[in-house]
Amino acid sequence: MPVIKPFIGIVPLYDELRHSYWMLPGYMQALEHAGAIPVMLPLTTDNSILRQLAQHFDGFLFSGGQDIAPEYYGEQPEECCGTLCPERDTMEKILLEFVLEFDKPVFGICRGIQFVNVFFGGTLYQDIPTQFPTEITISHRQKKPYHEPVHTVTVKPETPLSQILQTPEIPVNSFHHQGIRRLAAELRVAASAPDGLVEAVYHPAKHFVFAVQWHPEFSWQTDSNSRKIFSYFVQNCER
Numbered sequence: 001m002p003v004i005k006p007f008i009g010i011v012p013l014y015d016e017l018r019h020s021y022w023m024l025p026g027y028m029q030a031l032e033h034a035g036a037i038p039v040m041l042p043l044t045t046d047n048s049i050l051r052q053l054a055q056h057f058d059g060f061l062f063s064g065g066q067d068i069a070p071e072y073y074g075e076q077p078e079e080c081c082g083t084l085c086p087e088r089d090t091m092e093k094i095l096l097e098f099v100l101e102f103d104k105p106v107f108g109i110c111r112g113i114q115f116v117n118v119f120f121g122g123t124l125y126q127d128i129p130t131q132f133p134t135e136i137t138i139s140h141r142q143k144k145p146y147h148e149p150v151h152t153v154t155v156k157p158e159t160p161l162s163q164i165l166q167t168p169e170i171p172v173n174s175f176h177h178q179g180i181r182r183l184a185a186e187l188r189v190a191a192s193a194p195d196g197l198v199e200a201v202y203h204p205a206k207h208f209v210f211a212v213q214w215h216p217e218f219s220w221q222t223d224s225n226s227r228k229i230f231s232y233f234v235q236n237c238e239r
Contacts, residue, residue: 005036007057008037008060010028010039010040011088011091012040014065023063024063027061027217038061041053045091050098054095058238058239060104060107061107062108064176068118078127081127103206104207109217112211113201114178117180118184120187122182125181128177132195132197136195147218147222149223150173151174152194161200165228173218174213175215210233
């Protein structure tokens with residue numbers, strides 16, 4: 001019997017200047033390497049389409065991208081807030097509601113962890129350098145090459161991440177200027193940076209809702225920990 005690979009829908013990236021949808025190859029390549037069939041979703045706010053997608057696919061990857069509109073977590077945009085994508089904010093809210101209704105696996109990366117936190121009632125730093133001063137200086141917005149690690153994260157014991165990696169600390173890459181400020185009450189921390197910023201979360205009451213702040217889609221070819229994370233996600237998406 002041929003192996004039936006899970007279909008995983010990836011939220012598309014949006015280029016406002018080119019008015020185009022696009023995708024980083026690392027998301028798709030890492031998922032394919034882990035045994036899935038990755039597919040870029042349409043950028044739509046149509047409820048019927050998003051409900052059908054939530055039913056059809058076996059798992060969903062919420063990718064990186066523009067900042068989330070501060071209105072979603074009860075704030076007004078500060079000058080330090082970056083570019084927004086209102087259509088994507090709306091799409092992800094509707095999609096995640098349906099995905100959770102059907103109890104499909106969710107994996108968030110960068111913006112993905114931020115959106116998951118906001119969806120469940122948490123808040124964000126609109127700009128880490130401006131709103132999160134610390135005595136420990138960490139590069140959260142590295143320059144190329146993006147696959148290289150720039151700081152470590154501490155993995156909390158007895159979490160899904162500790163089960164995946166079997167180590168208390170890993171080096172990670174980092175490319176973001178926003179981050180989790182107040183953690184949503186339903187979520188739990190799976191990893192944090194030396195400056196205290198939340199770097200990974202999960203929902204203990206859901207089948208699989210897990211997200212990281214770093215970028216395993218850039219490092220999966222050179223980093224075994226990144227491959228383990230993608231493989232664990234795909235395993236939870238298998239039919």
